[in-house]
């Protein structure tokens with residue numbers, strides 16, 4: 001493809017830049033909660049949910065005080081949930097999906113039956129692989145996923161039926177089919193854009209969700225149990241994050257119009273792709289590549305600190321001043337998901353003999369907190385779920401273009417629970433207000449302008 005010539009748009013872009021400025025003071029004057037945030041940085045309360053609780057500060061006389069992060073799925077602490085299935089050396093994703101959707105833990109029998117049901121939902125409709133994935137691949141798997149989900153509408157005999165049973169059927173189908181949509185989309189991309197050989201393994205309904213994904217991804221279908229358990233943990237940790245995260249909130253907004261499930265999920269996917277949200281997991285690894293390129297000695301603390309200072313001063317990496325994988329809209333001292341993933345990243349790094357790299361991530365995380373606090377007058381940021389996720393995926397040999405799609409594959413569980421909750425309990429179209437700050441102007445006829 002030829003690079004685009006945008007020079008013909010220069011006069012229009014200068015109109016855009018001059019006619020769209022909104023002075024900061026106006027937000028205060030009109031009491032507008034910019035970014036749906038209160039002036040102290042906390043989120044404006046816009047909804048109620050049973051599904052996920054994200055907690056990162058306590059209010060003390062009207063002032064938010066940082067505390068260790070807490071995440072609960074349907075009331076159950078994420079540390080307890082993870083410990084529960086890890087202690088029994090079993091996978092946790094199917095159990096988590098059941099919990100998020102139905103609001104209670106499954107019995108042993110329910111879990112077995114539900115896992116088998118999800119596995120039966122796994123098969124893509126006849127012709128979908130050939131007509132949707134292979135005929136029109138994309139260099140970006142998130143972009144492809146939105147098209148795949150949108151295309152499923154045409155394969156559904158009742159796409160617009162928003163009754164609870166039908167939406168549940170659509171959600172279970174999407175949760176179960178995401179691994180194949182991601183893996184096949186990736187193989188098509190490699191074949192058509194990178195001239196690699198094409199293989200599309202058939203799915204097996206005897207494998208667990210995570211095993212099915214790994215077996216579809218790898219040429220020899222093989223994986224080691226340690227790898228499958230760590231990836232399953234990543235799926236569980238990415239499955240849900242309350243109603244206020246950008247993609248889930250988008251899903252609530254779109255679902256509140258009573259549109260179909262496929263449209264609502266496409267909207268959530270588009271939100272998740274952004275590098276300030278789910279796209280951050282790939283950005284972290286790209287940023288860390290740049291760190292490794294510019295730092296000669298990975299254990300030299302001064303070199304690491306110099307790089308982070310440059311990053312914050314917009315002199316390094318993408319020059320946006322952001323440290324990817326650090327900071328969170330709710331968490332302050334810690335993101336529990338990052339704690340759990342970091343522990344597994346360390347174990348995996350030992351197993352894969354990449355301890356030196358783990359150590360670099362660890363130092364980078366520590367100094368990022370410290371230098372950000374110095375620069376931002378003691379404001380605290382912590383590593384978020386994305387900081388160690390990409391490193392874990394890289395150690396599992398998962399290609400970088402799949403990091404954000406894997407987030408989507410996991411979050412499909414939470415989005416499903418929230419869509420059903422919005423349809424059952426919402427009942428009102430979400431429609432906030434915007435104040436127009438343009439002065440009234442007269443229409444001037446063309447020959448007098």
Ligand SMILES: CC(=O)SCCNC(=O)CCNC(=O)[C@H](O)C(C)(C)COP(=O)(O)OP(=O)(O)OC[C@H]1O[C@@H](n2cnc3c(N)ncnc32)[C@H](O)[C@@H]1OP(=O)(O)O
Nearest residue numbers: 041276277278280321322323324325326327328329384386
């Ligand atoms: C799964 C997820 O979506 S987790 C988040 C993934 N995203 C990232 O890792 C990208 C890097 N992090 C960020 O961009 C931010 O921390 C976000 C988007 C996650 C949260 O943003 P906010 O809620 O606005 O952050 P918060 O209110 O705590 O801090 C605001 C200030 O700190 C700055 N800040 C926050 N995080 C960072 C960071 N990682 N690097 C540099 N500056 C940061 C903001 O730019 C902002 O500065 P300003 O007031 O001068 O504009």
Ligand SMILES: O=C([O-])CC(=O)C(=O)O
Nearest residue numbers: 240241244245246329385
């Ligand atoms: O809660 C947020 O704003 C972002 C986040 O961590 C998630 O969606 O997992």
